[in-house]
Amino acid sequence: MTTARQPGLYDPGETPPQLRASRCGACETVAFPAMTIGCEVCGAPAERLAASPIAAAGVLYSVATVHLHHGKDIEAPFTMAEIELDDGPLIRATLRDVVDVASIGQRVHAEWFTTGVDDDGNDVVEPRFVVSESMETAGTAS
């Protein structure tokens, strides 16, 4: 079995990964993470918000590569990115591969990535984003 690294943000049973966003019935604002107590944009009450899974796909807005990291959750170097999702929200996420600023503006989509194993032996997964348009160069790292 698999379990989500951050339960509530995505469901590891869905492939490709989707993000659990909310959509406001009054102003149509899509928010991720989902809004719960009311719309932050128009003030509509919580009952106007609907759960709305959205595609984990969009365009790279900015990137920053971490070369020195003291946590044990991820091994450096790795690239963090701001991604403008197709449904609107701008999110921060980890990229599967290290990329540089030349990749800004390219399309990205998420794939499941196993970050470890929990105490019950389940694979712990999270979505990591991959540049969609450079499949032919993905294998050139040596």
Ligand SMILES: [Zn+2]
């Ligand atoms: Zn609203």
